[in-house]
Amino acid sequence: MNYSAELKKFVTSQYVYSAIRITLATVLPCLVLAHFGILKEYFLFPLGTSFVALTDQPGPFIRRRNALTFAIVCFVLVALIASLVMNVKVLVLLEIIVFGMFFSLIGVYGQRLAAVGSLSLVVLAIFIDGHLTGSNIYKSLLIFTAGCVWFLLIFLIVTTIQPYKLASQMIGENYLQLAEFLKIKANYYQKNPDFNKLTTQVIAKQIEIKNLQEETRETVFKTRTIVNESTTTSRLLMLMFLNSMDLHEKLMTSESDYQKLQQSFEDSMILVNIHDYLNLLSEEITNIGISLQIGTRAKPMFDLELELKNLNYIYFDLRNKQITPDNFENFMILRQILMRINEITKEINEIYKVFSQNVKLAKSLSTGLDLKKFMPNEEKLNFKVLKNNISLSSSQFRHAIRITTALLIGYIFSLFQLLPIGHTYWILITITAILKPAYSITKQRNRLRLYGTIVGATIAYIILHFIDINAVLFTILLLSMILCFSLLKGRYFWAVLFMTIYVFLSFNFLSPGKIDIIFTDRIVDTIIAGIIAFLVSYIVLPVWEHTQNLDLMKKSAASNLIYFQSVISKFLQDDFDIEDYKVKRKNAIISLANLSDNFQRMISEPKNQQKKLEVVHQFVATSHLITAYTASLSQYSKSERKYPEIDAESWSRKIESEMQQTSTLLNGEKVNEALIMESRLEPEDSSIEDMLLKRKTEIEENESYDRRDPEKISRLTELKNIHDVLELIYDVAKEQRKVIEKYKSETSIPPQS
Known part of the structure; x- marks a missing residue:
C-alpha cells in the first residue's frame, strides 16, 4: 500500500476540509469566551454552531444555504418549545411524539432534510430537561441562536471566497x-x-x-x-x-x-x-x-x-x-x-x-x-409529498414511528431513575444517532457506537488521568474534533471514538474533576440507548430489505434492456444519439447499484428475513455482468467503423427476447410464445467462422505475421470480440431468466397493477 498517497487522499478530502472549517468555527468563539472567563455561561454558542455545521451536506450553494437557514429555524423553534414545556411531563411526551414524527418524516425530501431532522431531535434531547439552559431560558436561547447564525455566516464567507x-x-x-x-x-x-x-x-x-x-x-x-x-x-x-x-x-x-x-x-x-x-x-x-x-x-x-x-x-x-x-x-x-x-x-x-x-x-x-x-430525481418540497407518506406502506413513516417510540421509551426510562444516570439527554441523542430506516444500518451503528464509546471513553480517561497541561489537552481536543468530523461519514467507529474523546475533554474544561461521573454516565447511557434502539428496530414495524427486492430487480432488468437497445442501435442504423445513450447508461448503473446496495444490507439482517438470498445474489451478479458486457459492446457503437459481418438484427432480437422474458416473469405475467421463439434465433455470423478457419490454417502452415503495432487491431479480432461479447450477453441474460424462473417457482410474484 502507498501510505503517502493514502495520507494525501485523506488530508486533501472534502471531509477533512469541512471538518477543519467546523472545528475552527466552533473552537474560535470558545477561545474568545474563555479569554473573558464566560465560556461556561455561553457554552450553548459553540454547541449551536456545531449542530448547524453537521447539517451542511455536499451540494449546490443555494440548496446548502437554504438547508442551513431551515436548520436554524427548526433548532431555535424546538429549543424554545422544549424549554417552555420541560416541567410539564405530559406536554414533553406530546412534544416527543410531534417532533419525533415530523422531523423523521421530512427525510422523504432527501438526505439534506433528513440531516436537519436528525439534528433537530438532538436539539430536542439537549433542551428537554433544561440541564444545559440554566434559569434564564431566553438568554440561553439567544446565545444558542447566535451560535447557529455564526456558522451560516462562516459558510457564506468561505463559499464566496472559494466557490469551486x-x-x-x-x-x-x-x-x-x-x-x-x-x-x-x-x-x-x-x-x-x-x-x-x-x-x-x-x-x-x-x-x-x-x-x-x-x-x-x-x-x-x-x-x-x-x-x-x-x-x-x-x-x-x-x-x-x-x-x-x-x-x-x-x-x-x-x-x-x-x-x-x-x-x-x-x-x-x-x-x-x-x-x-x-x-x-x-x-x-x-x-x-x-x-x-x-x-x-x-x-x-x-x-x-x-x-x-x-x-x-x-x-x-x-x-x-x-x-x-x-x-x-x-x-x-x-x-x-x-x-x-x-x-x-x-x-x-x-x-x-x-x-x-x-x-x-x-x-x-x-x-x-x-x-x-x-440530474437525479428528487421529491419536490410540497405538502402533498409529506401527506402521501403518512401511511404504513411508507418505509419513512414506519421509521418515524420507530424513532418516536424509541425516544418515548428512552425518556420514560430516564424518569424512573432505575440507574444512577446523570446525563439523561445522552440516551436520546444516542437513540437518534443509531436508529436509521434500514435495520442493517441500525445494527451496524449500534455495535460501532458501543465499541467506539467504550474505547474512546477509556482513552479519554487515561489522557485526563495523566495529562494536566491545558495546552496539550486543548491540542488533543482540536485534533479529536477534526478527526471526528472527517470520519463521520465513512468510518463510524473511529468517528465515535474521537467524538467521545473531545466530549470528555470539553466537559473537563467546563467542569474539571468530574471525569469518573462522565465516564460512567457515557457508557451506561450508550448501552441503554443501544438496547432500546435494537429492540425497537426489530419489533416496531420493521421494513426488511427482501420486500424491496422485486421492485429493484424489475428496475434493473428494465434499465439493462433499454441500455442494451441503445448500444445495439448503432449496429442496426447509422445514427447514434450520444446524449440519449449516456442517459440510459446512467440509469442502468444507478439501478444496478441500488439493487446491489439493497442486497448488501439484506445480508446483515436476521437469517429468517434473508428470503431467497441465493437467488437474489445470482440476479445481482448476472445484472452486473450484463451491464459490464453492454459497456464493452458500447465501445464499438461509438466507433465510426461498420461491422456488416455481424448479424446485429438477429442478435438484437435474440438477446432482447431473453431480457424481455425476465421482465415479464418479474411482473408476474406469462411469457409470450413469440418471445421464446425469438430467443432461439441463430445469428448468421458464418463469415467470421470462415475468417477464423482461414487464419488458423495460415498459422498451421507457419504463416504467422509479426505485427507489432499496438495502435492497430485486426478486423478479425474486432469481429470475434463483438461476436463473443454478444454471446456473453445472451448467455448471461439466459442465465438470469432461469434464475427468475426459479425465483417465481419458489415464491408468488404478484401481477403488475
Whole structure:
C-alpha cells in the first residue's frame, strides 16, 4: 500500500476540509469566551454552531444555504418549545411524539432534510430537561441562536471566497474511487485470484461510485457558477467530471472471462505484467484525484507510453513464440484486453492534457448535452409529498414511528431513575444517532457506537488521568474534533471514538474533576440507548430489505434492456444519439447499484428475513455482468467503423427476447410464445467462422505475421470480440431468466397493477 498517497487522499478530502472549517468555527468563539472567563455561561454558542455545521451536506450553494437557514429555524423553534414545556411531563411526551414524527418524516425530501431532522431531535434531547439552559431560558436561547447564525455566516464567507472548492474536491474523490475500482479489477490478473471475493468487491465499489457520482452530478450541474460561467476553472471542472464518467465506463469494459484467461496463460507472466501495469494506471488516476482535491495541476508520475510499449512488447513476443491454431482465439482475447488498456491509457493522458489546458481551449469547451436530463430525481418540497407518506406502506413513516417510540421509551426510562444516570439527554441523542430506516444500518451503528464509546471513553480517561497541561489537552481536543468530523461519514467507529474523546475533554474544561461521573454516565447511557434502539428496530414495524427486492430487480432488468437497445442501435442504423445513450447508461448503473446496495444490507439482517438470498445474489451478479458486457459492446457503437459481418438484427432480437422474458416473469405475467421463439434465433455470423478457419490454417502452415503495432487491431479480432461479447450477453441474460424462473417457482410474484 502507498501510505503517502493514502495520507494525501485523506488530508486533501472534502471531509477533512469541512471538518477543519467546523472545528475552527466552533473552537474560535470558545477561545474568545474563555479569554473573558464566560465560556461556561455561553457554552450553548459553540454547541449551536456545531449542530448547524453537521447539517451542511455536499451540494449546490443555494440548496446548502437554504438547508442551513431551515436548520436554524427548526433548532431555535424546538429549543424554545422544549424549554417552555420541560416541567410539564405530559406536554414533553406530546412534544416527543410531534417532533419525533415530523422531523423523521421530512427525510422523504432527501438526505439534506433528513440531516436537519436528525439534528433537530438532538436539539430536542439537549433542551428537554433544561440541564444545559440554566434559569434564564431566553438568554440561553439567544446565545444558542447566535451560535447557529455564526456558522451560516462562516459558510457564506468561505463559499464566496472559494466557490469551486467543494466541486473540485468531489470530482477529485470520483477519480480516487475509480482508482480503487481499477485496483480491484487489476487483481483479476494476479496469480490464483479469489474470483468470488473480487466480484463482491467490484459490486461494493460500484455502489460507492454510484452514490458519489449522484452527489457530484448535483453539485456540478446545479451550481450556476460551474455550469454557466465562462471561466477557465468552471469549464475545466465540468470537463473533468464528464471525463470521469467516460473513464468509469472504460474501466467497466475490461470485463472478461477471467477464469478461462487464467487457465489459458497460467504458465506465462503476461497476466501478472497486465496486473502491474493496471496498478500503475491506478496510481496515475489517484494522482489526478489528489491534485483536484488540492486544487493544483497534476503531472504524470510515470512514463506511460514507455510502460505500455514494454507491455505490448511482452505480449507480441509471447504471441509470436507460442501461438498455435488451438490457442489462437485466446491470444485474440488477450489482444482485445490490451486494446482496452490502451484506450484507458489514452483517456488518462487526455485528462492530464486538460490540466495543462490553456484559457483559449478551455473557453471553447462545450459539452453539447442537456444537463437537466442527467440530474437525479428528487421529491419536490410540497405538502402533498409529506401527506402521501403518512401511511404504513411508507418505509419513512414506519421509521418515524420507530424513532418516536424509541425516544418515548428512552425518556420514560430516564424518569424512573432505575440507574444512577446523570446525563439523561445522552440516551436520546444516542437513540437518534443509531436508529436509521434500514435495520442493517441500525445494527451496524449500534455495535460501532458501543465499541467506539467504550474505547474512546477509556482513552479519554487515561489522557485526563495523566495529562494536566491545558495546552496539550486543548491540542488533543482540536485534533479529536477534526478527526471526528472527517470520519463521520465513512468510518463510524473511529468517528465515535474521537467524538467521545473531545466530549470528555470539553466537559473537563467546563467542569474539571468530574471525569469518573462522565465516564460512567457515557457508557451506561450508550448501552441503554443501544438496547432500546435494537429492540425497537426489530419489533416496531420493521421494513426488511427482501420486500424491496422485486421492485429493484424489475428496475434493473428494465434499465439493462433499454441500455442494451441503445448500444445495439448503432449496429442496426447509422445514427447514434450520444446524449440519449449516456442517459440510459446512467440509469442502468444507478439501478444496478441500488439493487446491489439493497442486497448488501439484506445480508446483515436476521437469517429468517434473508428470503431467497441465493437467488437474489445470482440476479445481482448476472445484472452486473450484463451491464459490464453492454459497456464493452458500447465501445464499438461509438466507433465510426461498420461491422456488416455481424448479424446485429438477429442478435438484437435474440438477446432482447431473453431480457424481455425476465421482465415479464418479474411482473408476474406469462411469457409470450413469440418471445421464446425469438430467443432461439441463430445469428448468421458464418463469415467470421470462415475468417477464423482461414487464419488458423495460415498459422498451421507457419504463416504467422509479426505485427507489432499496438495502435492497430485486426478486423478479425474486432469481429470475434463483438461476436463473443454478444454471446456473453445472451448467455448471461439466459442465465438470469432461469434464475427468475426459479425465483417465481419458489415464491408468488404478484401481477403488475
